[in-house]
Amino acid sequence: MQKQSIFAEFTEITPSAPIDAERHGWRAKCLQRLIRLDLPVPRTVALSADTVRAIAAGVTPDTARLAAAFGGALVTIRPSPANPEWGGPTTVLNVGMTGAKHAEIAAVHGRAYADALYLGFVQSYAIHVARLDPDMFTAEPSPEALAAALAAYEAEMDEEFPQSPARQMGEVLRSMARAWEGTTARLLREAKGAPSDAALGLVMQEMAQAVGPGLSGTGTIQLIEPVTGAPQVTGRFRGLNPANRKAEETLYLVRDRRGHSLEDAAPEVFAALQAHCRTCRERLREEMLIEFALENGVLKVIDAVKVQRSSRASVRVAVTLATERIISRDDAILRVEPRALSELLHHQVDPRAPRDRVARGIAASPGAASGRIVFSSADAQAAAARDERCILVRRETAPEDIRGMHAAVAVLTERGGITSHAAVIARGLGLPCIVGASELSLNPRDRVIVTRSGRTFREGDVITVDGTNGEVLAGSAEMLEPALDEWFTTLLHWADNVRDIGVRANADTPDDARTARMFEAEGIGLCRTEHMFFDEDRLTVMREMIFADTAKDRKVALDRLLPMQRADFIALFDIMAGLPVCIRLFDPPLHEFLPHDREGMRELAEALDRPLSEVTRRVEALSEFNPMLGLRGVRLGVTVPEIYEMQARAIFEATVEASRRGAAVVPEVMIPLVSAKREVELVKTRIDAVAAAVRTATGADFTYRMGVMVETPRAALRAGEIAQHAAFLSFGTNDLTQMTYGLSRDDAGRFMGDYVNQGVFPEDPFHVLDEDGVGELLLIGSARGRQTRHDVTLSICGEHGGNPASIAFCRRSGFDYVSCSPFRVPVARLAAAHFALKDPDIAQGNKVISND
Known part of the structure; x- marks a missing residue:
């Protein structure tokens, strides 16, 4: 009874058959759709996932009934998991090929064809079903090769090659079912996103014999070029040479001066194939590759799968399908993986x-x-x-x-x-x-x-x-070439219409800002001012400031840097044209601006006109055992306040100048590496005084926003009191991850792979935001900040800002925007749209963005 109930579970695929993608797999469902579209699909039977599980568990299938369903025809058996990305066991062709069948085919189509068919099946069966050594079954087709393969099988298995189609069928089904359940196969599909209990269906289809006096052969066809996505008939056809019926050759599909083509040999078949592709495109709402066979001039459609394509082709296809109203715009957005956009922004191999x-x-x-x-x-x-x-x-x-x-x-x-x-x-x-x-x-x-x-x-x-x-x-x-074309631009504009979290760019120079504008960032979320000091003409002045012995001498050097910084900020404000610009005050330890080798120190001594011994002593004095946890960030602003005062003056004077000749500028001034409210109070008092002095000197009024970069665990924990003096809290997840884990982000790469492989961390926390540890600090900091100041702006500006999973976390947590490298802005825009479409019910404090 159990066997009977289980093996009522094979179903011939007809237009009305109860075929379900979850139970029978994607291939079975796709073939049913092709049949419903009146495509000439050979007789096909689907085995459900429950049936395949039973076979793997040792239940003997009723293969006599299965074989009878095909009336003695040869059969191909293919895997049909729920998702085509999960792969599956190797397809086995020509099941049912026996000595009697070989003689029957040889009588009709010739011995050479029958030998090649039989040999191919024996080799496939031996390798994939009997699991014999592949090196024993690699000979090219010939009468001797067939005899040798049958003899090798008998020698290894102590029995002759199975001559019962029903037995062959049962062994193939059992082998494929057990292969799917194997540990290696399970790990491989789990790596592709399959659940651990993912099921497998199987599809059995009557073989189309690509032989006969009329045009015969097998091939594939699709209507797009897979790298660019441009309309183009692409594929191949392997058949008999129309001029020499005994010679097999690969024909072009489209008429071509270089050789024979299917369009020349069978124009009506070529036209029918194109029509079938267009029908699949419109009715299945996808660009499909059709696998076909010609049997004595008669067309058979064996299978159809989604065209494998590059990222640039994916964007073009999705936008084109939506423009032609075959799919919706939301569908087009969801069909393009956000990370795939990175490939479109640059040259690619x-x-x-x-x-x-x-x-x-x-x-x-x-x-x-x-x-x-x-x-x-x-x-x-x-x-x-x-x-x-x-x-x-x-x-x-x-x-x-x-x-x-x-x-x-x-x-x-x-x-x-x-x-x-x-x-x-x-x-x-x-x-x-x-x-x-x-x-x-x-x-x-x-x-x-x-x-x-x-x-x-x-x-x-x-x-x-x-x-x-x-x-x-x-x-x-x-x-x-990069693919910043009309399809790319259109897709991102559609994404902007649905996303509900802002996206800014980290930009340190005018070139960065121009790139940010090109990718339509909504402002600059992090401008690291120290990068401006590494230019050749500024580095020497910066070093003079570092070597100054008094505040007065430091101010002399800083006064030379002031116009350079002011010009930098004017350029940024002009380029961003009124969009917000968040400027982080000086952050790194001073030793980063000094040479560390003797030759560099000698050159510095000459530039500063100081003794080499003095330069050496000063460099040694500024060195720290752990500089990234030493005198940097706000600690410099408190102990060497002249640096922040110069930067604040440059920002405010640039604000006045840029506002006079363009859109009003409201700069955002960010204090880095804060740990205590008192640090913010000290720096804010000095910056407010500079702002008042600039207003008096210029006679111009302006406003600005003061905020804090939260990148120490203590700042996250004390965000409530820090927010009393901050209009925004921007979480610097690079340093926050480093300090939370006690890991150097520059050195962790040496062992991080081992940690991830052994399950210590699920992912590299410097690459994907650690939601359990670092994420909890973000949640604590944001909640305490908003409890004190309900209108405080929340964002992240570390490298995680461009990571889709991190964007999802920020969106769920009610952050206002993320900021990332300019070239990651398109990825962030599309990822944010994905999350808004997939999870539209999340309460957001953000204003919904609409860029028509």
């Missing part, structure tokens, strides 16, 4: 071109570039001056490498993690970057790189950095 991979590292900043290897920032600048493309290769980058990074077309480091200095700066600049490339051994002194396999690359050799997938390639690779 053409996936159709060959790749000579020499090493792999962490994909830290997307895009790809080719150039000559240089090992120092000075060499990178020299190469740029010669208009020569170069790739900066370093063990790790430091702040003084910023000029070299600006000059390079890509960055490659031997060490570092996803939030190391090189990664953060490269993402901000839109530079392709790979960090943690431990497969490379770098020797800066000899200016040579050695790969794990022993290949050597010297300064001046050309390599390609593919920051999208973390691969280092030898030589210059073929590239695809």
Whole structure:
């Protein structure tokens, strides 16, 4: 009774059959849809997931009934999980091929065809069902090869090859069912997002015999080019040469001067295939690849699957389908994965071109570039001056490498993690970057790189950095241009109409601000002013200020920096044209602006006209055991207040100047690394005094907003009292994660992979926001801040601001906006729209954004 009830669970797929995607899988449901569209699909039977589970558990299937359903025809058995992305066991073709069937086919179609068919099935059965050594079953078709394969099977299995179609069918079904339940298969599909209990359906279909006196063969067809998404008939057809019926060849689909085509050989079939593709597109609401066969001139549609496509093609297809009203705009938004947009913003290695991979590292900043290897920032600048493309290769980058990074077309480091200095700066600049490339051994002194396999690359050799997938390639690779086209722009405008959390950009320079505007950021959420001081003409002045012995001497140097900073801020305000600009006051420890090698100290001594011994002593005095936890941020503002006063004056004077010639500017001044309310009070008092002085001196009135960067655990815990003096709280999740975990973000990459693999952390917390630990601090800080000041603006401005999962957390938590690197703004805009569409009921304190 149990067997009978279970094996009533195979269903012939007809237009009205009770086929369900959850029970029978995506392939069974898709085939039913094709049948409903009157496409010529061969007879097909679906086995439910319950049936497949029973087979895997040892229940013997009633294969005699199954075989009878096909009337002695050969059968193909394919996997049909609920989601096509989950994969499945290998398809087995020509089940039912026996010695008697071989003789029958040979009599009709010839011995050579029958031998090839039988051999292919024996090889497939031996490898995928009997699990025999594949090396024993790899011979090319011939009468001798068939005999040898049958003999090898009998020798290994101690029995002849099964001659019962029902037995073959039962063994194939059992093998596929058990393969799905295996540990390796389960782990592979779970890695693709499948639940641990994901079920498998199976589909059995009558084989279309692609042979006969008329045109015969098999092929695939689709109506788009898979890399660009442009309309184009694409595919292949393998059949008999129309001019020589005994020779098999691959035909072009579309008429082509280079050779025979299906359009020439069978124009009515070619037209029917295009019509079938268009029907699938309109009725299934998707660009489909159709697998077909011609049997003596008769067309059979075997299967149809979603066209595999690049990210740029996905955007174009989704927008085109929505524009033609085949799908809705909301549907189009949800069909494009936010992370996929990163690939459209930069040059990419053409996936159709060959790749000579020499090493792999962490994909830290997307895009790809080719150039000559240089090992120092000075060499990178020299190469740029010669208009020569170069790739900066370093063990790790430091702040003084910023000029070299600006000059390079890509960055490659031997060490570092996803939030190391090189990664953060490269993402901000839109530079392709790979960090943690431990497969490379770098020797800066000899200016040579050695790969794990022993290949050597010297300064001046050309390599390609593919920051999208973390691969280092030898030589210059073929590239695809960025895809900032009409489809990209349209999709993001549709996204803006539905998202309900703001998106700003982290921008430190006018170039960054222009990029932010190009990607339609709603303002600057973080401007790191210290990056402005690393330019050549400012660095010496900055060092003079550091070496000054008195406040008066410091002010002399700062007065020289003031007009430079003012010009920076005027440029930012002009570019942003009235959009908010949040300026973080000086943050890093002063030692970052000083050289650390003897040659650099000698050059500094000459520039400052001071003895080398004095320079050496001062550098040593400023060094700290743990500088990122030392004299930096607000601590400098309290102990060396002249720096913040200069910056505040530059901000306010720029505000007056920019407001006179354009939109009114309301700057946001942010105090970094706060831990105590008193720090905010001291800095705010001084900045308010500077603002009053500028108003008096210029005769102009202006307003500004003062806020705090919450990046220490104590600031999050004391946010209630800090918010008394802050119009906004911006959570700097880079440092907050670092301090919460007690981890160096620059060094964690060395062991983070092991931690994630062993389940210590689910993800790298510097890459994906830790909602349990760091997230709890964000929730505590935001709740206490709003309890004190209900209108306080909340945001995050660390690298997590561009991560979709982190954006979802911020949206659920009622934050007003996220801020991220300019090149991550499109990703954030689309991700925010996804969450608004998927979860529209979340209460938001934010104003819904509409950009028609």
